[in-house]
Amino acid sequence: MRSVHFLLAFVLLTVASSIASAYDPSPLQDFCVAINDPKAAVFVNGKFCKDPKMATAHDFSFSGLNIPRDTGNPVGSNVTLLNVDQIPGLNTLGISLARLDYAPHGGLNPPHTHPRATEILLVVEGTLYVGFVTSNPDNRFISKVLYPGDVFVFPFGLIHFQLNIAKTPAVAFAGLSSQNPGTITIANAVFGSDPLINPDVLAKAFHLDIKIVNYLQKLFGGKTNDFSFSGLNIPRDTGNPVGSNVTLLNVDQIPGLNTLGISLARLDYAPHGGLNPPHTHPRATEILLVVEGTLYVGFVTSNPDNRFISKVLYPGDVFVFPFGLIHFQLNIAKTPAVAFAGLSSQNPGTITIANAVFGSDPLINPDVLAKAFHLDIKIVNYLQKLFGGKSG
Missing domain, CATH: 2.60.120.10 (Jelly Rolls)
Known part of the structure; x- marks a missing residue:
């Protein structure tokens, strides 16, 4: 029976791949801070590639996902994610896999999002209460109790969770539509950020007393220069020909x-x-x-x-x-x-x-512009001089 469970877990991967298109490259990390010195560059949008002739089965495999994980922590769960860092062959393939273990009597994978992936979850053992919340303004809560063999989809980027409501441990497997889906655990991100968010912001946003916010920030243990700019409120000089x-x-x-x-x-x-x-x-x-x-x-x-x-x-x-x-x-x-x-x-x-x-450098042949704009060649010469073009 256990072999059937694992077969189902891997079959679900076939429906978790992603197709994405964008004018700029789609990010595979939370961000990729530009750096002018290539010798100091470390993080890239993806990974450098090995010579295909040197690839082996080891690059595409992982062993031991059948072993139960320790759930002795405050939330009572453990997520073992196999992304591109664990299986190098996943690079550029847009998919990853996770094993999720839940302690009995309330083991929780707390509310979180995956900023780069949709998740499809298969319950193998136990009983899970799961759900997600749609985006503003509806904020609809969609939930279900899952039993072994049940599958549930958590759409791209939406807040979701899983809670073990049984007296026995629970196990699930999840396919995610990115080689590096990322995880933002809501409570940790909001109350445990580094550096801390100004407590006044959180007190107003969550309608909490400032003392409770301070307590939560202490409980969750919680460099902006790369992401900020100051002075855009200052008027700029418009004393130029176009104003x-x-x-x-x-x-x-x-x-x-x-x-x-x-x-x-x-x-x-x-x-x-x-x-x-x-x-x-x-x-x-x-x-x-x-x-x-x-x-x-x-x-x-x-x-x-x-x-x-x-x-x-x-x-x-x-x-x-x-x-x-x-x-x-x-x-x-x-x-x-x-x-x-x-x-x-x-x-x-x-x-x-x-x-x-x-004003191109070098100048476009005046005959081209005279014909294109139906202008006398003298006017073209005047305009090229006016706009500062340089003859080749």
């Missing part, structure tokens, strides 16, 4: 953004026509929030339609500039304007159309 200033916080300013697929920008516009001129982001969609002032914004769709979609924005208004399309913002008020923009890449890039076309 705008973009302060981009990408992976170069906040190393912790590496592999996370996002960046942020502050945009300052001078009064009476401050312009962020027509440009594209070759690797990102942009979502813009106006904080101060009045902006006339727009983008142009791709060929052959070339539709111009525009709108006047006021404080509190939001506008989306789709991936790779030409767009701009113009301050049409008598006062300065400020906006903030999120971009869907750690390094979105910017191509300012006029600068790229007329």
Whole structure:
């Protein structure tokens, strides 16, 4: 019978693989802090690969998962995770396996999430009460009592748990849809962080007396520089020909953004026509929030339609500039304007159309531009001189 249990455990792996796509590489760690000195680099997004000719069965196997684990701890459970660190052959294959042991009379795998995986659980021995909570705003609690042979799915990233409600030990096996799924145990993360979260934050969030928060932080034992930036509240200088200033916080300013697929920008516009001129982001969609002032914004769709979609924005208004399309913002008020923009890449890039076309280095042949823009060659020469292009 025990052999059947193990067969079921391995069969469930066949339905736990993942298919993922993203513009930036999908992270395999919580983060991958960028480092300029390759000699000091340690953590990478995944692992370096062995020569396939040198691979052996040892790279794809593990022994001893039939042995019961010690559950003599405060929560009464033990998770034995076989990820890429234990089975090197899992690298890039998007799957891992775990054995879960639960003590009798309340052994608990406490509420937690897997930030990079869906989990599918098979009960082999015992009786488990399991459940997960859906995301805001519904926060629906979906639960079930499981017996040997029962299977339950915990969706990607949702908070879930398992509790042994029987008088005997329980055992389960779980397939997870990542070679390194990660685990965030809610209580440990919130009350045992390093350094501690300000108790006032937790007292307000959980409606607790500050003394209880202090007790919990002490009970759970609980470096930000790679993930922070200060001073984005300071107005920037807009004394330039276009009357705008973009302060981009990408992976170069906040190393912790590496592999996370996002960046942020502050945009300052001078009064009476401050312009962020027509440009594209070759690797990102942009979502813009106006904080101060009045902006006339727009983008142009791709060929052959070339539709111009525009709108006047006021404080509190939001506008989306789709991936790779030409767009701009113009301050049409008598006062300065400020906006903030999120971009869907750690390094979105910017191509300012006029600068790229007329200010390239070396210069594009003027005949090309004269024909493309239906301009006299003298005007092209003037524009190339104006935008500072360098002849080859």
